[in-house]
Amino acid sequence: MSHRLRCFIVGLTVAAPLLLSACSDSPTEVSQPRLEPVQVEASVALGCVPAPTAASLLTMINGLLPRSPLRTSLIALVNALPPRLQDRIKTAVRQLIFPIQDLVFRAFYAGRLSGGTSSATFDKVLRFSEALHCYVGLTPPTYPTATSGADVVVAVVFPNSPPTTVVVPSEHAAVTVPTGAAPTGGVTIVVRKLPDGPPGPLFTTLDQYPFFYEFTGTTVTGPVTFNLDVLAGICPRDNLAVIDANLRLAHNVGPFFGDAEVLPRPAGAVPGLDCTDLALGSAPNTGSGLGDFAWGGWRWMNRTLAPLGGALLPQPLHAATLALATTGVGGTTKKFSPFGIVDISSNPANLGFNPVAGPFGSLAAVPGGSVTAPSVVLTSQKGDRIPNWPVTFSVASGAGTINGGTVPVTVVSGPDGLASLTSWSLGAAGINTVTATPAPVAQNPAEPASSDPYRPAGQFAPTSLTFAATAAGEIDYLTAGYRYLISNTDRVFPVGVVNFDDPGYQDTGWLTGNAAFG
Missing domain, CATH: 2.60.220.30 (Chondroitinase Ac; Chain A, domain 3)
Incomplete structure (x- = not known):
């Protein structure tokens, strides 16, 4: 692949006026400018460790470039930056680092730096660019630590x-x-x-x-x-x-x-x-x-x-x-x-019960007892997990508590696409339910033109899931939600039943009464 460069001119105002020109396949080396002595500024923007100084920037330049008019010019440009941080953070000064970077990056891609176009040399170029940004109080670009x-x-x-x-x-x-x-x-x-x-x-x-x-x-x-x-x-x-x-x-x-x-x-x-x-x-x-x-x-x-x-x-x-x-x-x-x-x-993506946390089809405990905490998994249509998506869990019936409280709890799905509560305690005797609803996002605009960007909808099917559990306790007169078993044998109750209030008792096969008891 060839690099076809059109000639262009960049004018800079520094301590001594300097005109830089880049043309053809490599940066043009310019005549040696007049060098100005400068004080080294020790402090720079917070977050840059170690804090670059004029001296450290010059050391980087000497390590990147062989002795040449281009290296001399870059040294002059860095020396021309103000010694005080409060002066360097001005917009007009910050702009001066972009032509400096431009010359260094062009020299790298043209193979003009010491070390050629190796990844080790590229690493040094990126560290120099980071230091330049820090020196004028700018957050550096996001570079890889190693190339x-x-x-x-x-x-x-x-x-x-x-x-x-x-x-x-x-x-x-x-x-x-x-x-x-x-x-x-x-x-x-x-x-x-x-x-x-x-x-x-x-x-x-x-x-x-x-x-x-x-x-x-x-x-x-x-x-x-x-x-x-x-x-x-x-x-x-x-x-x-x-x-x-x-x-x-x-x-x-x-x-x-x-x-x-x-x-x-x-x-x-x-x-x-x-x-x-x-x-x-x-x-x-x-x-x-x-x-x-x-x-x-x-x-x-x-x-x-x-x-x-x-x-x-x-x-x-x-x-x-x-x-x-x-x-x-x-x-x-x-x-x-x-x-x-x-x-x-x-769209829509998939909302499902967490297959690892279940089974959720036969949850039961005494009123006030705990059952498996609700947990859902979010996946795209092709099965990839969806992270960073909020799911709101709410007590729908039974007056139980989730995560120790009665108010809705919003959990953000993790990298595995899972959103889970930490606890669910049942309330009144009968059926207790908790719903899990991922946050929906509306498409905006609803009908975008083909030439316009748009925000896609965030949708799940089903839109919510319901977790049900039975609180096995006394049933109030004329209330529903009780559990019962119909037997066509002489033995009405399952063998081995000693205590129906035992939290460990599984009522699989029992039915839920929808009519008023009594």
Whole structure:
């Protein structure tokens, strides 16, 4: 894969005016600027350990780059940053770290750093980027602690950058940023592979399919919101027995259940994606070997992309075909988060009794006694467990207690999809019931246009489950809910019955009286 770079100019105002130019396949080395002495600032933003200093940043630069005009220029740029933290956290100063990062990342992907494009060198580049962010009081991007075997790419894009496609080494995930989409000052884009699951990372009841990738963007003010739609895409890991038109790219838009967004799907291929190796069954390239990261990086598109709005599908794509791993799934968005592929036709998800905690069909105890605590399992239609989803348990009849109280209890499902109470004590004699209801989420908007993103519904079938238990005790006159046994033999009671009030007595086979007793 070649890196076709269009020439561009970035102007910086530092202690001595400096003009940096990047062109062709590698950063252009510039003439040596005038160096200014500077005090070393010891304190930086909280949360950065160890706290970087000007001296530590310069040490990193010397370790990354051989002696060259480019190294001299980077040293000058770091020395030009204000010595005091209160000055460095100003927006105008924070913007200065993005051209610095841009030059270092370009030098890495071009193989111009000491150590080439090895994962060990990439690790050092990412630590330098983290330190730069900390030095100006910004939360660093989410980088992997080590890049060996990781499918990750990092790039810096500016508002005036030409249309830019950022591609991971495997070419299984990519994002194209049109000119003008990046906010003022630039954005550091990171695309990295997440575990395949299950469960998937998306906060939805829909079926999710790997691969999953996290896309992040860091600006001078925090997480990115692009000025224009960007086009992201991911390859499915497998050939899927799903109608291709039902597949969409989705991502999280918040931290809670239901905070997922389904994106409009563009027509045609997603720039930068190559999924053919998946269909052929070959092992994907994840950038684990020496020089592999040179296959990632970012590329300037020589053509101007068609307006993204005009490229959106007015109707489902390839509606008659099943999804093949040779074709990626793309979507347009202005925000980043974990991304994955979903089947928009796969609601409702499944609500079931926890098969391990049961049996729930023959629960009985004396009034005030305890029975097996209700527990449910949440799964998608294809059987993947659904975590992080709230389920509300409520006492429906019998006046018993759950988790020691009488008020409804909401439990969030764990990574195994289970939501469970810790206790259930029965109340009045007769039938006691507890209901379990997962929180529903309404689709928004209810009827989205094909070119608009939307929040998918969160649905379960059944919508709730009822747990029933019998409190075996005295039955009040003219009340229902008592238990009785009809025998067609001379022996009315089961052999061995000594005490019907024994909490361990199982009344399997007994019937429940619905008519008033007496």
